[in-house]
Amino acid sequence: MVSVTTSRRPIVVALVSDTTGQIVVAAIALVAILVPLLNQLPPDSALHVPTYAVSLFGKYLCYALLALSVDLIWGYCGILSLGHGAFFALGGYVMGMHLMRQIGDRGVYGHPVLPDFMVFLNWSELPWYWYGFDSFAFTLVMIVLVPGLLAFAFGWLAFRSRVTGVYLSIITQAMTYALMLAFFRNDMGFGGNNGLTDFKDILGLDLRSGAVRNGLFVASAVALAAGFVLCRVITRSRLGKVLIAVRDSESRARFLGYRVEAYKLFVFVLSAALAGIAGALYVPQVGIINPGEFAPINSIEIVIWVAVGGRGYLYGAIFGAVAVNLAKSYLTVAFPEIWLFFLGGLFVATTLFLPRGVMGLLPERQRSESAPAVPPPLQPAAVRAGGGDD
Amino acid sequence: MFFLTRICLFLSVVVLATGLAMSPGASAASFEDAVARLSEKSFSVKEQAIADITVSGDERALSVLTALNDGTLYFRRDDKRIVFTVKQGREFVLTDMLSGEALGTVRRRAVRKVSINNRLRAALKGAIGSLRLFADDPGTRLTAARAMLSNPTADALPILQRALEREEAEDVRSMLGLALSALKTEIGSEAERIEAVQALSGSMNPDVWQVLGRLAAGEDAVAAEARSALEIVESRKRLFSLLETLFFGISLGAVLLLAAVGLAITFGVMGVINMAHGEMLMIGAYTTFVVQQLMPNAIEYSLFVAIPAAFIVTGLIGIAMERGIIRVLYGRPLETLLATFGISLILQQAVRTIFSPLNQPVITPDWMSGFYEVNGALSLTYNRMCIIVFCLVVFAVLVMILRMTPLGLQMRAVTQNRAMASSMGINTGWVDAMTFGLGSGIAGIGGVALSQLTNVGPNLGQAYIIDSFMVVVFGGVGNLWGTLVGAMTLGVVNKFLEPFTGAVVAKILVLVFIILFIQRRPRGLFALKGRAAEA
Numbered sequence: 001m002v003s004v005t006t007s008r009r010p011i012v013v014a015l016v017s018d019t020t021g022q023i024v025v026a027a028i029a030l031v032a033i034l035v036p037l038l039n040q041l042p043p044d045s046a047l048h049v050p051t052y053a054v055s056l057f058g059k060y061l062c063y064a065l066l067a068l069s070v071d072l073i074w075g076y077c078g079i080l081s082l083g084h085g086a087f088f089a090l091g092g093y094v095m096g097m098h099l100m101r102q103i104g105d106r107g108v109y110g111h112p113v114l115p116d117f118m119v120f121l122n123w124s125e126l127p128w129y130w131y132g133f134d135s136f137a138f139t140l141v142m143i144v145l146v147p148g149l150l151a152f153a154f155g156w157l158a159f160r161s162r163v164t165g166v167y168l169s170i171i172t173q174a175m176t177y178a179l180m181l182a183f184f185r186n187d188m189g190f191g192g193n194n195g196l197t198d199f200k201d202i203l204g205l206d207l208r209s210g211a212v213r214n215g216l217f218v219a220s221a222v223a224l225a226a227g228f229v230l231c232r233v234i235t236r237s238r239l240g241k242v243l244i245a246v247r248d249s250e251s252r253a254r255f256l257g258y259r260v261e262a263y264k265l266f267v268f269v270l271s272a273a274l275a276g277i278a279g280a281l282y283v284p285q286v287g288i289i290n291p292g293e294f295a296p297i298n299s300i301e302i303v304i305w306v307a308v309g310g311r312g313y314l315y316g317a318i319f320g321a322v323a324v325n326l327a328k329s330y331l332t333v334a335f336p337e338i339w340l341f342f343l344g345g346l347f348v349a350t351t352l353f354l355p356r357g358v359m360g361l362l363p364e365r366q367r368s369e370s371a372p373a374v375p376p377p378l379q380p381a382a383v384r385a386g387g388g389d390d
Numbered sequence: 391m392f393f394l395t396r397i398c399l400f401l402s403v404v405v406l407a408t409g410l411a412m413s414p415g416a417s418a419a420s421f422e423d424a425v426a427r428l429s430e431k432s433f434s435v436k437e438q439a440i441a442d443i444t445v446s447g448d449e450r451a452l453s454v455l456t457a458l459n460d461g462t463l464y465f466r467r468d469d470k471r472i473v474f475t476v477k478q479g480r481e482f483v484l485t486d487m488l489s490g491e492a493l494g495t496v497r498r499r500a501v502r503k504v505s506i507n508n509r510l511r512a513a514l515k516g517a518i519g520s521l522r523l524f525a526d527d528p529g530t531r532l533t534a535a536r537a538m539l540s541n542p543t544a545d546a547l548p549i550l551q552r553a554l555e556r557e558e559a560e561d562v563r564s565m566l567g568l569a570l571s572a573l574k575t576e577i578g579s580e581a582e583r584i585e586a587v588q589a590l591s592g593s594m595n596p597d598v599w600q601v602l603g604r605l606a607a608g609e610d611a612v613a614a615e616a617r618s619a620l621e622i623v624e625s626r627k628r629l630f631s632l633l634e635t636l637f638f639g640i641s642l643g644a645v646l647l648l649a650a651v652g653l654a655i656t657f658g659v660m661g662v663i664n665m666a667h668g669e670m671l672m673i674g675a676y677t678t679f680v681v682q683q684l685m686p687n688a689i690e691y692s693l694f695v696a697i698p699a700a701f702i703v704t705g706l707i708g709i710a711m712e713r714g715i716i717r718v719l720y721g722r723p724l725e726t727l728l729a730t731f732g733i734s735l736i737l738q739q740a741v742r743t744i745f746s747p748l749n750q751p752v753i754t755p756d757w758m759s760g761f762y763e764v765n766g767a768l769s770l771t772y773n774r775m776c777i778i779v780f781c782l783v784v785f786a787v788l789v790m791i792l793r794m795t796p797l798g799l800q801m802r803a804v805t806q807n808r809a810m811a812s813s814m815g816i817n818t819g820w821v822d823a824m825t826f827g828l829g830s831g832i833a834g835i836g837g838v839a840l841s842q843l844t845n846v847g848p849n850l851g852q853a854y855i856i857d858s859f860m861v862v863v864f865g866g867v868g869n870l871w872g873t874l875v876g877a878m879t880l881g882v883v884n885k886f887l888e889p890f891t892g893a894v895v896a897k898i899l900v901l902v903f904i905i906l907f908i909q910r911r912p913r914g915l916f917a918l919k920g921r922a923a924e925a
Contacts, residue, residue, distance in 0.1 A: 080724045154905075161909040166663045166723050170859045171905050177856050178901035181894050296856065300731055307728060340739035347732020351725040352718055 032221030061220035062282035067321035069274035075311035078247035083172030085299035087147035091276030096196035098139035151272030159261035180294030195290025310357025421446035539569035591619035594765035630767035641774035643881025644781035648836030650861035652829035666734035668851025674700035674837020700834035708830025749847040866914025
């Protein structure tokens with residue numbers, strides 16, 4: 001797909017020479033080791049991290065991976081997806097289906113095959129699309145495949161006909177909205193309104209045990225680190241340079257002979273797969289997946305994490321996701337009235353005063369080392385004449 | 391017993407018919423004489439008196455018989471004068487039945503009720519029904535004719551024929567015709583009955599369907615004819631249900647148009663998506679609520695106050711947003727999208743804090759409730775009709791503003807080529823602010839309309855914003871006709887899909903359709919052509 005003729009560096013070399021990347025990976029590794037260790041301390045210790053907090057932090061790491069996937073397409077390719085929550089939720093549903101199958105006959109109704117909600121709806125047999133999910137390996141494949149295929153079909157249609165800018169944002173929002181309506185229906189066979197819940201165990205281990213919780217946390221950290229390295233490698237490669245060219249001037253990149261839609265499609269599908277993985281890790285840690293995850297506002301929230309952290313940095317997205325969600329966890333409990341004011345204000349303030357996010361405040365040296373950040377606003381007149389395109 | 395009453399009824403009606411066939415003013419004396427006979431004790435005398443009153447043709451006949459039926463007709467014990475009474479505590483207020491003269495108040499013992507039995511009641515019912523067919527008020531005549539149709543009795547045939555001859559009002563005539571045909575399906579030779587069924591065929595009156603349904607249960611040729619008549623009725627019903635779906639679709643389209651047209655203007659002129667547009671709808675609806683709270687005694691007129699109020703409130707919010715935030719973000723449409731989304735969250739939470747998270751009751755004025763019944767298969771609700779008309783008016787005004795005012799001219803210029811418009815001396819900043827104010831104000835008006843259709847709560851805007859986007863994306867920007875066509879198409883398609891798939895799936899299908907459609911026409915149905923459209 002990418003014709004690289006010059007400056008091809010082996011990936012290993014690229015990784016070794018990337019100090020910023022190493023710092024980020026080291027930080028994630030530190031968290032991955034430290035949190036489970038602190039969890040092992042006796043509960044009366046000042047540094048003890050309770051098990052519920054481990055899952056909470058694990059949730060943040062999943063959000064961080066999700067934000068990373070959005071930054072990959074928005075920060076580097078200029079695709080503002082307002083429907084990335086859909087890929088996240090689909091990954092979550094795939095994992096949820098596996099976990100439902102693991103319940104076996106321990107459900108409330110004790111049916112040997114059917115999950116509780118199907119018994120409740122008087123279904124007599126398992127729908128065909130539920131086959132195979134008792135296998136963990138199959139589930140792992142589907143976690144990547146289901147969001148990836150949807151992104152491929154959607155992106156292939158959209159990018160080929162050059163749907164860009166706000167139009168693309170709106171139809172991605174329509175996509176997740178349509179999926180939300182669909183998953184709310186009982187007939188879909190995904191638990192309708194209530195979604196999938198009441199999970200018992202994963203890989204034969206009790207989901208509620210501390211060990212599994214820590215394990216899931218570490219798995220989330222590993223996934224985040226791996227996702228970060230992958231995105232880092234891609235964005236620092238020649239492919240990444242083309243992506244940035246597409247972001248800054250799509251027509252010019254096309255006229256230079258690049259097949260813009262192929263690049264966009266590749267990065268969009270990859271991003272969707274990352275979001276699916278994030279969703280799959282999220283579900284066992286929160287214990288439920290329901291159609292509310294498809295709600296358009298969730299997808300928009302992801303975008304604001306990235307915007308707050310700073311797009312086009314990758315680690316900015318990670319920072320933004322963790323920071324905003326920490327604030328959310330605190331505010332929704334302490335001042336539930338304030339949370340939406342805060343979130344709304346965050347949207348406005350970030351776009352007005354921090355166009356490059358928090359990471360844009362860092363000193364110049366560090367930024368020049370990473371990928372070139374968001375371009376400065378173009379001359380107003382030129383863009384105004386252009387109308388709806390970014 | 392039943393048979394007997396039927397006979398009596400028949401007798402009275404025959405007498406009545408012949409009586410009416412004679413000259414109507416058969417003399418007031420005979421009428422007054424008949425009324426006087428009501429004070430007699432014998433029921434058969436009274437029955438004859440009722441028949442005489444009915445045929446007398448006197449204009450007071452109906453009120454006498456109605457009062458008799460209602461049990462308010464008395465006679466004074468001393469002079470046997472027939473009086474109309476109103477009970478007041480233990481006393482009666484008397485009015486002379488014949489002269490209308492007030493006779494003062496008397497104690498209960500001074501008067502005696504004109505008693506009736508079941509036989510007389512049956513006779514009275516027939517007589518009153520027949521008299522109503524000749525009442526002066528066409529509405530009364532129509533009601534009487536409808537009653538004849540829904541409860542056909544063979545005995546009423548002559549009186550119906552007589553009424554039909556005299557009738558001049560068209561709707562009463564057709565109702566009488568139906569009633570007559572309904573009667574004829576039961577009597578006469580088979581050929582005559584079949585002819586009567588054929589006359590009823592295709593009627594959209596539910597009472598006729600009942601008559602036909604009763605006939606169709608049989609085995610003979612008449613029943614077969616009735617079944618084929620019912621088939622015609624069924625096919626007409628299908629046609630009317632199609633029309634009804636179309637009506638629903640258009641009214642949904644009107645709502646979508648009201649919600650989306652402001653968005654289309656701002657998007658067209660400035661190339662930015664206002665995610666807070668849905669909240670403008672919500673604020674418009676809340677303005678209606680507040681206005682109704684302020685004028686609780688004049689709910690009928692509240693909407694006429696709410697419309698300009700909502701326009702001003704949301705328009706000012708829109709201008710403030712444009713001046714405060716959107717202006718700063720020009721050239722960065724995606725950031726504008728995010729910032730306006732932030733505003734929408736703030737506005738939602740503000741409404742939750744100020745009012746409550748619960749839905750607020752907005753009252754529908756009386757003149758908007760109820761429905762207009764076209765026929766048995768199709769009735770149109772007034773609120774939906776009002777919305778359609780209102781939407782078209784708003785749309786027409788908007789088209790006029792764009793076509794005929796300097797602001798409209800400048801808006802169109804800026805839409806087509808901002809840089810060129812600017813260099814021609816158009817103050818693009820001012821145009822932007824006005825456009826945003828106009829677009830938001832229209833959304834506020836749309837909110838007033840929505841408050842009559844759906845629940846008014848903090849999430850009202852969210853429910854419509856995605857649909858509005860779909861309309862704009864489908865119709866194309868910078869062209870109001872595109873928005874009109876887009877809104878109507880989506881509304882009608884949605885409503886036509888619903889019977890087959892259910893509301894939710896219909897909506898999903900429409901969304902999928904638009905996602906696919908935009909692949910073919912990335913700039914919508916009515917895209918702007920020329921250099922400006924190339925981004």
